[in-house]
Amino acid sequence: MNITFLGTSSGVPSLTRNVSSLALKLSQSAEVWLFDCGEGTQHQIMKSNIKSSQIKKIFITHMHGDHIYGLPGLLATLGLSGNSEGIEIYGPSELRSFINSALKSSFCKLSFPLHFVEVENFALKNKILFENNKIKVNCACLKHKIPAYGYRVSEKDKPGVFDIKKAESLKIAPGPIYSELQQGKKVVLPDGRTFDGKEFCGPPREGESFVYCTDTVFSESAVSLSKNADLLVHESTFSQTDERMAYEKLHSTTIMAAKTALLSNTKKLIITHLSPRYTNKNSITPGDLLKEAQKVFPNTHLAKDFLTAEIK
Amino acid sequence: MNITFLGTSSGVPSLTRNVSSLALKLSQSAEVWLFDCGEGTQHQIMKSNIKSSQIKKIFITHMHGDHIYGLPGLLATLGLSGNSEGIEIYGPSELRSFINSALKSSFCKLSFPLHFVEVENFALKNKILFENNKIKVNCACLKHKIPAYGYRVSEKDKPGVFDIKKAESLKIAPGPIYSELQQGKKVVLPDGRTFDGKEFCGPPREGESFVYCTDTVFSESAVSLSKNADLLVHESTFSQTDERMAYEKLHSTTIMAAKTALLSNTKKLIITHLSPRYTNKNSITPGDLLKEAQKVFPNTHLAKDFLTAEIK
Numbered sequence: 285m286n287i288t289f290l291g292t293s294s295g296v297p298s299l300t301r302n303v304s305s306l307a308l309k310l311s312q313s314a315e316v317w318l319f320d321c322g323e324g325t326q327h328q329i330m331k332s333n334i335k336s337s338q339i340k341k342i343f344i345t346h347m348h349g350d351h352i353y354g355l356p357g358l359l360a361t362l363g364l365s366g367n368s369e370g371i372e373i374y375g376p377s378e379l380r381s382f383i384n385s386a387l388k389s390s391f392c393k394l395s396f397p398l399h400f401v402e403v404e405n406f407a408l409k410n411k412i413l414f415e416n417n418k419i420k421v422n423c424a425c426l427k428h429k430i431p432a433y434g435y436r437v438s439e440k441d442k443p444g445v446f447d448i449k450k451a452e453s454l455k456i457a458p459g460p461i462y463s464e465l466q467q468g469k470k471v472v473l474p475d476g477r478t479f480d481g482k483e484f485c486g487p488p489r490e491g492e493s494f495v496y497c498t499d500t501v502f503s504e505s506a507v508s509l510s511k512n513a514d515l516l517v518h519e520s521t522f523s524q525t526d527e528r529m530a531y532e533k534l535h536s537t538t539i540m541a542a543k544t545a546l547l548s549n550t551k552k553l554i555i556t557h558l559s560p561r562y563t564n565k566n567s568i569t570p571g572d573l574l575k576e577a578q579k580v581f582p583n584t585h586l587a588k589d590f591l592t593a594e595i596k
Numbered sequence: 597m598n599i600t601f602l603g604t605s606s607g608v609p610s611l612t613r614n615v616s617s618l619a620l621k622l623s624q625s626a627e628v629w630l631f632d633c634g635e636g637t638q639h640q641i642m643k644s645n646i647k648s649s650q651i652k653k654i655f656i657t658h659m660h661g662d663h664i665y666g667l668p669g670l671l672a673t674l675g676l677s678g679n680s681e682g683i684e685i686y687g688p689s690e691l692r693s694f695i696n697s698a699l700k701s702s703f704c705k706l707s708f709p710l711h712f713v714e715v716e717n718f719a720l721k722n723k724i725l726f727e728n729n730k731i732k733v734n735c736a737c738l739k740h741k742i743p744a745y746g747y748r749v750s751e752k753d754k755p756g757v758f759d760i761k762k763a764e765s766l767k768i769a770p771g772p773i774y775s776e777l778q779q780g781k782k783v784v785l786p787d788g789r790t791f792d793g794k795e796f797c798g799p800p801r802e803g804e805s806f807v808y809c810t811d812t813v814f815s816e817s818a819v820s821l822s823k824n825a826d827l828l829v830h831e832s833t834f835s836q837t838d839e840r841m842a843y844e845k846l847h848s849t850t851i852m853a854a855k856t857a858l859l860s861n862t863k864k865l866i867i868t869h870l871s872p873r874y875t876n877k878n879s880i881t882p883g884d885l886l887k888e889a890q891k892v893f894p895n896t897h898l899a900k901d902f903l904t905a906e907i908k
Contacts, residue, residue: 295676296638296672296673296676296677297638297639297642297673298642299642299643302639303669322669323635323636323638323639323665323666323668323669324635324636324639324669326608326609326635327609327614327635327636327639330609330610330611331611347701347702347703348702348703348704349668349669349672349698349699349702349704350669350672352701352702353635353665353668353669353672353698353702354635356635356661356665357615357634357635357636357661357662357665360608360661360662360665361608361609364607364608365608378701379701381697381701382697382698382701382702385693385694385697385698385701386661386665386694386697386698387661389659389664389690389691389693389694389697390659390660390661390664390665390694391659391660391741391742392660392661429703430703
């Protein structure tokens with residue numbers, strides 16, 4: 285899996301950072317899942333390597349405008365392009381009325397179905413939000429001025445790497461039998477020979493896990509959601525020097541984000557949702573925010589619009 | 597007065613043209629009036645020479661998303677920046693509920709008042725929409741799939757140019773007396789001498805007039821709204837070759853826009869709201885659209901994002 289940042293600014297867009305959005309490309313299908321959709325996200329998608337027609341799910345963390353005002357436009361454009369068969373939208377319960385009201389006011393009839401999933405109960409009861417044979421999604425309550433939710437996407441373990449050379453050396457002709465062997469099954473060949481798939485596969489490969497937490501002040505539930513994740517993307521609106529403001533506005537500082545990564549044993553942290561007060565012309569720059577976080581969690585990186593990062 | 601185009605594409609944004617918006621800078625005050633506000637307008641304002649804090653009025657032509665989805669974000673950003681004392685929003689009656697619902701869903705409380713003016717009756721009864729001692733605004737019903745309104749901004753005539761040299765030659769000391777003379781008033785100086793302001797001013801200067809018509813198929817009311825205007829900005833979604841589609845979708849072709857300018861004796865026409873099917877890589881390019889229109893109305897120009905044009 286990999287992610288592409290489409291918006292990394294907090295609250296309002298700046299000339300170099302749009303408001304929040306991030307696209308997750310799944311590894312085993314051509315699906316794209318969007319996390320948050322601030323105004324101008326459809327414009328950023330157009331400029332990125334993401335295909336909007338591949339968007340199947342949209343996860344919204346909370347109802348502040350810089351995370352949702354791009355939804356009506358993106359959905360309307362997808363409707364006009366006829367490029368979508370349907371989209372599942374996960375988020376707070378108010379999301380349905382926001383989208384329906386905007387589409388209704390603008391006489392916009394989508395050419396595809398929208399399926400809303402209200403995440404409140406899943407987060408409160410720590411229930412799995414979505415699951416199929418390859419992937420699972422959980423969510424957790426964060427701590428912000430209004431209800432906000434973090435999301436975790438965890439791939440199921442994948443079968444071990446299949447030893448084709450071994451199969452060829454044993455004169456097993458390529459075909460559907462290879463995929464049965466790769467799933468570790470026992471097979472009987474036409475010539476009567478039997479083989480155990482387990483002997484052709486390396487150890488199962490651990491699925492990748494990605495966590496997205498914004499907007500929130502430091503929160504234990506973000507720590508538990510991120511347990512042993514491969515990649516945590518966490519908001520870091522404020523520098524440590526503005527900690528008081530972070531507590532006032534229930535946002536995170538660099539240190540809070542880094543602490544969350546440290547305590548949850550995440551492998552890698554990317555800080556995003558930076559306040560536009562920290563530009564390269566100001567006393568504290570985005571680079572300074574990065575250094576602050578790296579003091580606590582060395583494997584921290586700085587989000588930038590259009591940055592693509594592998595989950596592992 | 598001058599205008600700056602912030603969005604010149606129809607329906608969806610393209611890499612070079614955002615969805616509809618245009619900023620009018622008034623000549624006798626630091627005010628900016630916005631016409632339509634598609635998604636990404638606040639981003640375009642940031643990249644232009646327009647100051648969002650100067651926006652006092654927003655005129656919306658109709659409720660299609662590519663003309664309104666940028667309103668919640670722009671208003672929220674103005675609210676966060678504390679840069680506005682209040683905005684008047686003119687448009688269809690549904691506009692109030694669209695904006696209020698979006699702001700409410702996103703827990704956004706603006707730091708300034710919004711004053712809504714529903715334009716339906718003004719258009720139907722051809723009543724003046726707004727007027728002060730310097731400027732007047734009218735609106736008219738256009739012909740589109742949903743109710744749409746064109747707007748005309750007409751400056752009142754301005755006093756003639758004041759002949760300072762004459763005043764100086766008559767030893768009239770500069771001061772408030774000059775502005776009284778410029779208003780054509782009779783004045784008595786401290787030394788008892790009397791002067792008639794009319795003898796110090798050139799002929800009154802005709803106010804400038806600007807008309808904005810989109811979305812519409814050819815419409816007589818657009819012709820009458822544009823009577824003798826200095827500048828008409830008219831949608832031209834389709835090439836003449838796609839006339840059938842224009843009638844189907846109740847949009848204009850280049851020829852319809854040019855005919856409106858010709859019949860109304862407008863001095864200058866700028867065509868905008870171009871369908872993204874006409875890019876420079878397609879068989880019909882924006883340049884071709886311009887040529888089509890110029891055949892009927894030679895003084896036609898092509899809108900481009902960030903183009904600034906004087907009204908006269």
